[in-house]
Structure formats: structure tokens, C-alpha cells
Amino acid sequence: MRPDLEIIQQWIEPNSRVLDLGCGDGDLLHYLETTKQARGIGLEIDEENIQHCIENGVNVIEQNLDQGLSNFQSNSFDTVLLAQTLQALSNPDQLIDEMLRIGEKGIITFPNFGNWKSRLYLATKGRMPVSKFMPHQWYDTPNIHFCTVKDFDALCRDKNIKVLTRTVVDSQHKGSWAMKSWPNFLGEIAIYHITKD
């Protein structure tokens, strides 16, 4: 179990309906279905991931998030998840609106570009940060909308989104008291539990 998924699962109520946007190989949904009797549906576009989901017994729908979620009814899920996918979307702000239309609560995780390593990389090298964690070059990266914890907080304020919990962890998905104090500087991955205000 990926540690960020370990944090996420604590926020899922038993027997709830979960929509996982960009569900990958379906591991989280499979885990939620077996441990929390959640009823899950995942959206994914990667063929190999879809095949994994099918073999895992996870319901998966081949659908591109950039084409929107208008086919989902309002309030049809308890929680809508978006793990490590926000930065790859064409219109992340619109998708967040859609998440909170479809689900009562939303969970979003994303790489925090305000992290000190990114700042240091750009400051010293003068080039877009590349790391083991984010290995792409600027021209071939699927990640087209990077943001920082501060940026995301501002977006939530603008959209009147209520942040239930905000956690930041490092790339090993471990937290610390220091990260709690300086999340935008020390946190590498941000995890938000949100709802409509």
C-alpha cells in the first residue's frame, strides 16, 4: 500500500460509494472494497492499468478526465478521489468543481512545487526541476499544471471550498512536526480532504 493511500483510506467511511479519478491499477479501490466494503468505480485511460483493474475485480471505466465528468450525476458518490493526477489535467479547477458536484467530499493529492528542493533546483540551476520523484523534462512531462500548497489554499478560498484536513508528507510519504509548521516549504506531497463550504 502506497503511504499516501494509507492516509487517504482513513477518510473513507465503510460502505461508501467512491469514485477514483485516475485510479491506476485499482489498488486503492481494491483495498477499500475489501477492508471498508466500499462500492467503487475507477476512471482510467492507461490500457495496462485498466487490464490490472479488471484482473483485480475493480470496476473501471475507460474515460479521459480532460473530457469532463458531465456523465456523472450530482451527489451520486460519497467521496471522489484524485490522487497524483491534478497536475496532469487540462482544467484542474473545473475538475475540482465537478468532484464536489458529484461527491459529498473530495480527496486530492498532488506534488507540492513549493517544496524547498524544487525552489533550490530552480534557484541554483536555473532550470525546471527534475528529480527521481518527478523525472520528466519540461517538454515531455504529462504534468502541465504544477502548483504549491499556498496556490492550492488560495484556490480553495476563491472557490469557497472547505478544507477538512490538509496533510503534507515527504516523497517517502512520511510526515513530521516540521512539515506541519512549514508545509509549503518542507512538504513534497500535499493531501487535501475537501468539501463544499
Added chain:
Amino acid sequence: MAADLSEDSVGIVEPQQIHIDEPLTLRSGKVLPACDIVYETYGELNAEKTNAILVCHALSGDHHAAGYHADDENKSGWWETCIGPGKAIDTNLFFVVSMNNLGGCGGTTGPASINPETNKYWGPDFPVVTVRDWVKSQAMLMDRLDITKWAAVVGGSLGGMQVLRWAISYPDRLANAVCIAAAPKLSAQNIAFNEVARQSITTDPNFYDGCYLEHGTYPKQGLTLARMVGHITYLSDSAMRAKFGKTVTDFESEASNFGRDLRSGKLSFGFNVDFQVESYLHYQGERFSANFDANTYLLMTKALDYFDPSVDYDGDLSKAFTNGDCKFLLVSFSTDWRFPPERSQELVNDLLNAGREVTYVEVEADQGHDAFLLPIPRYINAFKGYLNRVYEEVTGNAP
């Protein structure tokens, strides 16, 4: 050539026949007093009777879905690519039932059967049957095979529509619904193509108002033409280019030839068959007309046209799916312009709105509607992966 009795074929199979002496009230209100049903089975039914899969055939299909008949070892069943040991519908795991639908011409009671009341061919008097009626008759066969719940009901195209009808009519009698290259109902364009096919049959002078068998003939021209039109809608533009442009080798010519290979190497400057695609369609059409009943073709196209389960639910198909808990697998193919991916997406949305468990795969494939019959790796893997899970869920054993 001997049959391909390789390890992944079910091999030689024998059709079975059952007489059902029970009146069947059809959607039209007419009653079919009794009927014969011809079917085949592959694989073994387990002791708990939990591993049965029903395969539903499409417009021109029949009960012969897999393996070979002893008298024709060259021609395999219509879904040989998907049914057999180790295949997507794995006959080492499942007991597969495939029947010829009512109104068909494979042995099940239909227009080419003798009506016991008149001792004549049913011909045009055979009642119009609908998908709903077929599913009813499939349930009658199911009862006689002593199966209470299908592990899955599976079908492509018109077969997929029967799958949807199963989930609506008998929600508690199937654990999974696998609906491939189908649609919630036909489009106006689909119906238009069917009407051209029907007109070509009924205006053939050898049609005799449907009583051609009494006259010892059949509407060969009309049925050929109907099949030619149908065949065009089964293939994609790219599939035709690939199929009828193979002889050209250098890239530039290939780009300009667009699959327009000539049949004899030169133009005839007449109205004869010049291009390979023409000769192919003629061949397919004629072969089909010699083996298929024209009245059956009319009935099957009507069943397609009439299919629209939402009519009982104020036009809202999602309401049709509120009962039952079977899971769904839907598959569509990118170049299918008969029932394109958008039509499957409509179904996915209706199922989601009904709160149902759905998996949907959109397979990139050049072959058009025909793709559901072909061994396309991604399609087969998803299909097989899904059914292997089904086996585990219904039997509790790993495949």
C-alpha cells in the same frame, strides 16, 4: 483440409434439440403454442451448476458458436476466436450454452419450419419476434437445463442487446452481463440500412410475398443485396483499405490506391466488376443468400429496429436497470460506425445512473463492427481477464 482441432478448439460438436411444449406469449400479443430449440453446449456444468454462460448470437449467427460440425470440418463456429479451452470464454472453466433464436434458420422454430397447424412452411406468417421474446425463450431453455443463474450472459451487437434485456427481464438470474459492440437502441441511420435490406428482399420477384419455399425458390438477388449492404456497415473504411489494397507494395502507390485494388489488373470500361471490393461483396452476399433464410433476415432486422427497453421506463433506460445486482462489462471498438463507442458510453452512463457496477473498455481497432469477432489482443485480454474473475466469484476457486 481437416478441422483445426488444435488444443484451443472445442473440436467436433453436435447440435442438440429440445421441444418446448409451452405456449410463449410474444410481445406482439401473438402466442407461439410450442417450439423447437436447437442449441449447442461446450465445457462441463459443475455440480453446483454455477459455471454456466449463455452466449447470444447476432443478426446472422446461430447456435453454432464454437468448434466444428462433423460434416463440415472447414467451417468453425462464429465465435471460435473467443470460445474454447484457454480462450476468453474458457471452456475448461465454463459450461457454455448457445442457442439458435426463435425465428432463426438454424433449426429452432422459424419461418422455414413447418407450422404444425397448417402443415405448411410458416413463411411470412411466422410472428414477429423481439429481443424480449428471445430472452424469454432462452429462459425456458435455461429452466430445462436446470440452471438457476447464469455466471454470465454474453453477446456482441444484437447479441449484446439480448444481454441487456436479460439484465432487465431476469435481473436475479445472471451474475454478470457482458455486452460487446452494442447500443441502447438503433439510430435512424441503423434503421435506414435495415430498411434498404428489407426492401431489396421483399421486392425480389422470387420473394413471392414470403412464400418462396412453397415455390421451390428463394430471393437470391434480394438477400445477396441485403447482405452486401449489411457487410459494408460491418467494416470500417480503414478495414476495407487494408483488405482490398494488399497487392500494392511501394508506399507511394499504397497511399494513392486506398484499397482500390483492381480485380483483373485493368479497368473494363463497362459495368462489370472492376474492383476487388465489388467482387468480395458479391461473393459474400451470394454465399450468404444460399445459406440463410430471407424471412429470418427480415425478422432479425425488425428485432433490431424494435429494440428499445427504455419504452417501458418513460424513455429513461437507467430506470430499467434499478433491479438486480449483476455486474456489467461493456466493450466498444474505435472504428465501429454501426454501434460506435458513443452508443456504449450511453449505456455506461445509464448503468452508472442506476448505481450499477460497470467496467467499460474502448478498444482501439481498425476492423469496425466486425472487430467483436476478431482476435484483437486488448479485447481478448480484457474479456478473458473479466471472465476469469467471474469464475473465481461464482465458484470460489482460482481459474
